[in-house]
Amino acid sequence: IFLVGGFGGCQYMYYRIQEALKHLYGPNRFTVIIPKSPQLPVVQGALQYRKNPEIIRSRVAEATYGTETMTQFNQKIHDVRYYHRMKSGEQFCIHLFSPLVIEGERVGYN
Numbered sequence: 001i002f003l004v005g006g007f008g009g010c011q012y013m014y015y016r017i018q019e020a021l022k023h024l025y026g027p028n029r030f031t032v033i034i035p036k037s038p039q040l041p042v043v044q045g046a047l048q049y050r051k052n053p054e055i056i057r058s059r060v061a062e063a064t065y066g067t068e069t070m071t072q073f074n075q076k077i078h079d080v081r082y083y084h085r086m087k088s089g090e091q092f093c094i095h096l097f098s099p100l101v102i103e104g105e106r107v108g109y110n
Contacts, residue, residue, distance in 0.1 A: 001032045008038025058106045066099040 001021075007013045014034055019031045035041070048055055070092045073083050080095035085091055100105055 001030055002041075003032065003034050004038045004041040006039070009034060016053050053109075055110055058108050061101045061103055061105050061107050062101050064103045065101045069096045069098040070094040071096060 001017070003017070005010075014032060018032050023031070043063065070084070073091040073093045077092060082093045082095050084094045
């Protein structure tokens with residue numbers, strides 16, 4: 001594992017990552033390396049992207065992103081705590097999360 005960027009040269013971060021990896025996977029499973037100039041790979045990547053934006057075709061989402069929605073209430077699947085009756089008489093389940101991008105999903109450029 002190469003530590004690069006702003007935190008790449010941080011000895012504390014290096015130590016914590018090593019300890020976490022040992023705890024999770026056992027000793028000697030991973031090697032953590034800090035390059036001589038940890039900011040350089042980030043700068044090089046930014047320059048390559050500036051020269052040719054098509055070099056990045058997609059990225060992997062680090063988290064799940066979405067929005068709050070509502071749908072017709074169905075007592076068989078919805079919690080009654082989220083039941084809401086509109087003035088029109090329609091019954092909705094409110095405060096639902098509708099994902100737009102799921103963690104680990106490839107997201108195209110632009």
